[in-house]
Amino acid sequence: MEILVTNDDGILAEGIKVIAKKLVEMGHKITIAAPNVENSGKSHAITFKTPLVVQNLKLEGLEEVEAIRVFGTPADCVRAAVHLCKKRFDFCFSGINSGYNAATNVLYSGTVSAAIEANLFNIRSLAVSSSYVNGQVNYESAAQIAMDLFEKIKDIKINQVYNLNVPYLPYDGIKGIKVAKVGRDVMSIYDITSEGNEYNLQLKGFPKQFNGDRDSDIYYLNQGYATVSPLIYDSTNKKSIESLKEIID
Structure with missing residues (x-):
């Protein structure tokens, strides 16, 4: 298959190299297009008031792969x-x-937004994220779970966005992949410091008490499962269209 590989952690990030090498090993033709620097939390922003600068690049260990460095989101x-x-x-x-x-991080994530952007161009897509624990990420485990999932969904012809999250566990320690809805939990824990009339808010993570939806991604991740959620980018509340028409018309 002809596969585009991107991310929001930057073109030199370890995660994109691990997934790219895994796809090459499987015999796929890949192209890498990633930001010049980390763009976490940029959601679906695009560059349009200034030219978008793009450079060709050779990546160590992936010299035969076409790669472009994008000075944007x-x-x-x-x-x-x-x-x-x-x-x-x-x-x-x-x-x-x-x-x-x-959970609600899908709204802020550059990783997820890149997958959605691909889908807008009729490219099926998979966003892959792995738990960050004490400064460590098990990229190899996450990559193998991603390949397992890819083998199951690659022939589905529906133009779909899939969001995969993988806990910080060795591959053989992950209980499986659960299809889950996106949780309603909000990453809203901040460390707050102050000096004079200036405050610094450092975002840290999710509250310890979750909303409790037992079929949500956050719930299953905490049980040791990887989770996959099919996403849509149509933000229309279809249930409210007819009732709103009755009021407006």
């Missing part, structure tokens, strides 16, 4: 690849992200 990277690389991509991998993109 994760969504920009997908746009650059679609417009500059003379290929029709069959699939897009975004990641492996350092840290979960579960």
